[in-house]
Amino acid sequence: MAVATLLSPDILEKYQPVIGLEVHVQLLTRTKAFCGCINQYGGDPNTHCCPVCLGLPGALPVLNRQAVEFAVLASSALHCTVNEDSVFARKNYFYPDSPKGYQISQFDKPLAENGYIDVPADGGGIRRIGITRLHMEEDAGKSIHDGFADSATRTYIDLNRCGTPLVEIVSEPDLRSADEAYEYLTRLKEILLYTGVSDCNMEEGSLRCDANVSVMLKGAKEYGTKAEVKNVNSFRFIRDAIKYEIERQVEVVESGQRVKQESRLYNSGEGRTYSMRSKEEAHDYRYFPEPDLPALHVDAAWKAEILKALPELPEPRRKRLQEEYGISEQDAATFASERSFADTFEAAAKQAKSPKRVANVLLGELMGRLNAAKLTLAESPVSMAGAVQAADLLEEGKLSSKQLKGLFDIAFEKSEDFAAVYEREKPQQISDTGAIETMIDEVIAANPKQVEQFKGGKTTVSAFFVGQVMRLSKGQANPGLLNELVVKKLNAA
Template sequence: MSLTAALSPDVLAKYQPVIGLEVHVQLLTQTKAFCGCINRYGGEPNTHVCPVCLGLPGALPVLNRQAVEFAVLASKALNLTINEESIFARKNYFYPDSPKGYQISQFDRPLAENGWMDVSDGKGGTRRIGITRLHMEEDAGKSIHDGFADSARSTYIDLNRCGTPLVEIVSEPDLRTPEEAYEYLTKLKEILLYTGVSDCNMEEGSLRCDANVSVMLKGAAEYGTKAEVKNVNSFRFIREAIHFEIERQIEVVESGARVVQESRLYNSAEGRTYSMRSKEAAHDYRYFPEPDLPALFVDNAWMTKILADLPELPEARRARMIADYDLTAQDAATFANTRSFADAFEAAAKTAKSPKRVANLILGELVGRLNAAGLELSQSPVSMQGIVQAADLVEDGKLSSKQLKGLFDIAFEKSEDFAAVYEREKPQQISDTGAIEAMIDEVIAANPKQVEQFKGGKTTVSAFFVGQVMRLSKGQANPALLNELVMKKLNAA
């Protein structure tokens, strides 16, 4: 990713980037926003449609109650104030994938306003990013471009997506770096997945992001002219596109020209943005209240019922898991990365003798094997009950870590749960003091040279004796007891 002329660090340092994000999120409802058509990705083109989502004369929309409930959950999770009354509007524009010639959306009276999210400031602290609004709307169809034929592009329209319920989440222009934008989007996706309102699958278009980018001289009173980068299909590419756009705009300003307000597309293969079309202003859409839908009222009783389903959110859950289970911040972040993983760990931890040992076992023995096998947690041959059993056996001194690794290897090799493998293999850890001492005496007698080295002050040679006894016991000696008895015997010698 580079421009035709590289910008010096001094030139870059003169300017302050200003970034705002508009995120469109498809809601995971059973049916569409205003009709009974199934809300599902894919299918034969133009089969999940009806007169309502096609906008045929006389067809009237009816608002999906579940879509409202999901939008309220998302709003609360993002610290937005939910308005008791909101209004749907018609956003008028003409495009092939919008058969009605307008989109039902919300304009001046959205569902929720004035929220926030904290992101890292890169210095160990946080910066609060404002969230202007969350409003409900419907999705358009999909244009499918099929290359060129006889020098003319062939374009097909699939209207299955028409009427899919969306929320648009609009940030304040508070972001200042591409890295902050990346973190904001990552945290936003994590929160939405926790609430269960969307699957946030960018490949299927469930989450789409437009980035508004401008630059201004540091200390200036007004923002520069913004350009909108549209339809970028990954957070990594959004970060790259913002980097490019910042440098492009600085180069334009430095050359004495003016940045044009427009929509641009990002070419990830080339690492650059291209002009798409001039950017519309709100008045270009000729918004007016949707005459076929009444005002939406979310009173306190309904809101209370909806918010009863709001789960503990990732940030709060990480903090609690650190306190409850003595986890490191990194381990808590790993477990809380997805709601299902956190739920699975906590269910296991609450029944085990040592939650900390369960955590170590999952992260140290289970996750690596799952990744190597390309398996999800739900596909693991070793269940969470098996993890608890293994952790308790180690905690009770009945299994060594080496024996445990061997049993896990067998479990994954044969696709069996831990309980079945343990019952069949039944390795026993030797914790009898007399038996271990007898083996230590045998090893000491066979290695007088190493005994003399220990007497001479080379205490690290004790590891040699531990290893020899482990070999003699076929890995079954209790490690903690063995280490203690080796030191005792060598000191006595």
């Protein structure tokens, strides 16, 4: 088959992609879903498991209360309706990493249904992406494939992950592009991190995503046949995999063939998907109620108690940061993208003379240097108290932006806090009107040609005089006052 990226935009424009996402999220509980084994990533293989994890005869599961509470928190944060009664079921399949021969999950009576996430639409505005359901289940073990020099491959089984509590979040097929899917996942991760129910670490498998992708002619009434792209390990690769899969399916349809309903794997090195196996239907799993677990009952009183831990979520916080602190929409979105970062900004803003100045210092001076040095906010040599002091000095006109940059450079170079650097360097900003006017007069007298250009209507030449006075003052002249006095002096001249 030809490479899908050779398709022309005109051909692709004829088709409407239809995308739904299934996201598996490991819950950050202390113990596993149905036993007392530690819920922890890593460890020596097959050391974090017990008869319940392994499905040994006579072992009975007991539901983890904290897992239920985390699942209810996540459901409410995603605007889902939490059902008072839900039922666990056995999902039967036979893989080496599933020692019981089934997975305890939920099927026809899930914990929560009918939620949504709002995402930026491709053409501008906001699109609401429906969430069909959020249900609880346990994770399977892990197969580890090991290649050898003779090209033989051996597979090892690590059952440490068996029984890890999960929620599966299933979206409606409302997404219409790979970029919208990326935005949906970004917003979903933000919300889950705010609630604290998961660390969403994709490298450790705490968040895994399957994408169901189909295409149909625009205006058609029925969706096309979907293919499922499984277990992609980064949002960027999920976006790339969906883009490839859309183009592959369009090419299949354009060639007169039919898209197969199957599961596919994405090879990020090659940038393409490969057929894995035919896609199972629900009846293939032969679901039936789990006989060893009673129905889960979350009454109104328990739910209310759980929801006391629900924090202010990213979207309302973005709006409040804008309104309360007068910062831009973009800055508010940057701060609100991470709960701890938003908390840090708010604590600093409440101490500073100008919240907007603090925002500018944090985003314009501090974070850029931290990112370049690959440091976290907690590892910053400049403390939040130092950032507030810097913002206040700017606001009071005691430092120029140029001087501030120089002080931050020294702070990072010598791993010192801002206060110590400022006390030692003590750069002074000249705000004395008479002193600045004396320097302006000297520069005007030395540059009659530029004065004539200004008189001739070339007013932008005033920037030349500002630069010359700044050089003369060694960068210490108050910029706002200097600009005002330069224009005044030139007009008088």
